[in-house]
Amino acid sequence: MRIINLSSGSDGNMTYLESENVKVLIDIGLCCNEAEKRLALIGVEPSQIDVILVTHEHNDHTKGVDAFSYKHDIPVFAHRDVWENMNYKFKKTPSKNRRFYETDGFRLRDINVKAVPLPHDVPCFGYVFENNDGKISILTDIGHTNERILESVRGSQLVYLEANYDQDMLAANLKYPPALKRRISGGHGHISNREAAHMIRALVATGTRQVVLSHLSQENNTPTLAYTYISEFLKEYGIIEGVHVKIDVATTQPGTMFRL
Ligand SMILES: [Zn+2]
Ligand SMILES: [Zn+2]
Structure with a gap:
């Protein structure tokens, strides 16, 4: 993969995944033109x-x-519950292309996909992609982490994991009203x-070797702060970034192409 x-x-969030037999986009949070341009950058x-x-x-x-x-x-x-929630937004897509799943897993040709329900303020799912190459997980828009989520993604070599905000930056942000801070x-x-640091510590113990910090807030976090905070946290537990696990940060621009 x-x-x-x-x-x-x-x-805007958008991720491209391919195997020998299938090409998948996970979310398109950019306008159509911009999404096309970004795909062109990788020759798709x-x-x-x-x-x-x-x-x-x-x-x-x-x-x-x-x-x-x-x-x-x-x-x-998308999951049936997600479709119920977002159907009103779709003006053009014909019904033949509005597909849903209800189970906790499905196949996309040679890839087994596990759908992981995430606690968020609307129905929301993380995804675990697995085939002979290995296992990749995408987890963003997570209200809080728990054992069930960790269990679902354990053993993933590569995990895209939300690290949305720094607690102190969020608390000090005068532009955000208290209700919004509570929502976040x-x-x-x-x-x-x-929370991301705790999750990564647990993931490393299950075999994760590459993490991409994702969905960073531009108001309440910075790539350097997220990377530094998490690396320092892991170091206290004897997990050295670059040795035991590699940590990248996803931004608004296209990141690294990883291969399993
Ligand atoms: Zn989001
Ligand atoms: Zn969201």
């Missing part, structure tokens, strides 16, 4: 995409899905650098 994050954060034609997998309804994950699906005749696949940090919004 090969995977690359093409945009991450509240301005929009018409080559087999399916758009959606995590949840929020605009930073769905902005371009309807237009892209309609223009290139690509099926959109209250268990059904996003996870902090500290």
Whole structure:
């Protein structure tokens, strides 16, 4: 499998994953034109995409899905609960391309996909992709982490994990009203650098060797702060970044292409 994050954060999320037999987009939170441009950067034609997998309804994950699906005749696949939540946004996609699943797993040709329900303020799913090459997980928009989520992704060699905000930056942000701060940090919004650090410590023990910190807030976090906080935290437990686990940070621009 090969995977690359093409945009991450509240301005738009989009990830491209391919195996020998299937090409998948996970969310299109950018407008259709921009999504096409980003695919062109990696030499992929929009018409080559087999399916758009959606995590949840929020605009930073769905902005371009309807237009892209309609223009290139690509099926959109999401959990039934997510479709119920986002159907109103879809004006163009014909019903034949509105596909849903209800089970906790499905196959995309040679890839087994596990759908992991995440505590967020709308129905939301993380995804675990597994085939003979290995196991890759994408977990963002997580209200809080728990044992069930960890169990679902354990053993993933590569994990895209949310590290949305720094607690002190969020607390000190005068632009954010208290209600919004509570929404972000209250268990059904996003996870902090500290929660991400705890999760990574647990993931490393299950075999994870590469983490990409994702969905960073541009208001309440910085790539350097997230990376430094988490590396220092792990060091206290004898986990050295660059030795036991490699940590990258996803930004609004296309990141590294990883291969398993
Ligand atoms: Zn989001
Ligand atoms: Zn969200």
